[in-house]
Amino acid sequence: xxxxxxxxxxxxxxxxxxxxxxxxxxxxxxxxxIAAYGGVxxxxxxxxxxxxxxxxxxxxxxxxxxxxxxxxxxxxxxxxPTATGSVAAVYSRCEEEVQGGGADxxxxxxxxxxxxxxxxxxGLERRLDDASSPTAxxxxxxxxxxxxxxxxxxxxxxDFPYLYTxxxxxxxxxxxxxxxxxxxxxxxxxTGRRLCSVQTLSRPVALDLYGRRLAFAWKxxxxxxxxxxxxxxxxxxxxxxxxxxxEGGGLTSAQLGWPAFEAGRxxxxxxxxxxxxxxxxxxxxxxxxxxxxxxxRVPAPAAVRSHDRDRGTHVLLVDTAPGTACRGDPxxxxxxxxxxxxxxxxx
Numbered sequence: 001x002x003x004x005x006x007x008x009x010x011x012x013x014x015x016x017x018x019x020x021x022x023x024x025x026x027x028x029x030x031x032x033x034i035a036a037y038g039g040v041x042x043x044x045x046x047x048x049x050x051x052x053x054x055x056x057x058x059x060x061x062x063x064x065x066x067x068x069x070x071x072x073x074x075x076x077x078x079x080x081p082t083a084t085g086s087v088a089a090v091y092s093r094c095e096e097e098v099q100g101g102g103a104d105x106x107x108x109x110x111x112x113x114x115x116x117x118x119x120x121x122x123g124l125e126r127r128l129d130d131a132s133s134p135t136a137x138x139x140x141x142x143x144x145x146x147x148x149x150x151x152x153x154x155x156x157x158x159d160f161p162y163l164y165t166x167x168x169x170x171x172x173x174x175x176x177x178x179x180x181x182x183x184x185x186x187x188x189x190x191t192g193r194r195l196c197s198v199q200t201l202s203r204p205v206a207l208d209l210y211g212r213r214l215a216f217a218w219k220x221x222x223x224x225x226x227x228x229x230x231x232x233x234x235x236x237x238x239x240x241x242x243x244x245x246x247e248g249g250g251l252t253s254a255q256l257g258w259p260a261f262e263a264g265r266x267x268x269x270x271x272x273x274x275x276x277x278x279x280x281x282x283x284x285x286x287x288x289x290x291x292x293x294x295x296x297r298v299p300a301p302a303a304v305r306s307h308d309r310d311r312g313t314h315v316l317l318v319d320t321a322p323g324t325a326c327r328g329d330p331x332x333x334x335x336x337x338x339x340x341x342x343x344x345x346x347x
Contacts, residue, residue: 031306038310138150148168165214243286254272269307281299
């Protein structure tokens with residue numbers, strides 16, 4: 001349903017969490033992706049009944065639900081500028097939502113998923129008809145001025161997600177981008193046979209568009225225990241580069257995720273989970289300089305579940321009870337995750 005409500009008119013300050021501290025924006029009781037741009041912050045929060053997720057928007061220190069309908073899973077939301085300079089949120093909605101959705105949800109397993117756009121200034125939500133295919137599901141959208149990018153799985157090929165970009169408005173052509181690895185292959189030295197890992201587990205986790213650059217995290221099955229993760233950057237009409245790679249782990253797992261552009265640099269996080277005694281400073285934030293290819297890293301909290309960056313500040317979803325998916329064990333009222341703001345010193 002289209003809503004022409006002014007978002008500013010429905011913004012009501014939210015109650016501060018009981019565990020509020022310096023740098024903490026709010027508490028969250030389920031994993032959720034985070035989006036930040038232009039002083040606006042967006043994430044998903046369960047409703048009072050615990051049956052659905054509302055899209056939350058914070059601007060100028062004021063937090064309120066966006067004037068859009070809820071989802072049964074957290075929103076795969078991204079924020080970015082429109083061609084006119086306003087801030088827009090983009091996300092998917094599905095006829096049949098994936099079960100067990102979270103910050104790192106298998107959104108491509110949903111059915112009948114289409115893309116939507118919310119104008120943060122006016123509160124108007126609309127379906128992006130030209131980007132939404134009747135024979136596929138679209139998810140993880142991202143917007144930058146007059147262009148959007150997104151992931152898509154076709155109904156007859158649901159185990160193989162692809163990445164596309166197209167004009168944000170109108171019936172222009174969707175262009176497929178390289179994406180990430182499906183798996184790995186190697187030759188057995190003893191038998192000479194060609195061996196390949198499982199090819200049907202590859203998937204994007206999050207996308208971020210910045211001019212002609214598209215960054216994304218990608219998971220796939222290699223030969224290590226657990227899934228490998230990568231941060232990649234495609235240039236529309238140009239080449240692509242693997243910014244960072246992390247092999248899968250066993251008891252202790254380090255995973256890359258949540259790329260975010262700002263001022264000619266690409267930021268991302270490396271989470272460490274499982275047996276934290278094996279992390280040994282492996283939890284870090286990364287910064288990649290696009291012009292030089294230089295990669296810097298600084299320490300970060302271990303249990304980062306999602307991440308974005310805006311105006312020199314990292315916004316992190318941090319689980320204070322690692323391994324409990326923001327719930328606690330047993331469940332903690334209000335959850336165990338915090339949205340935190342952090343300004344690390346890379347230089």
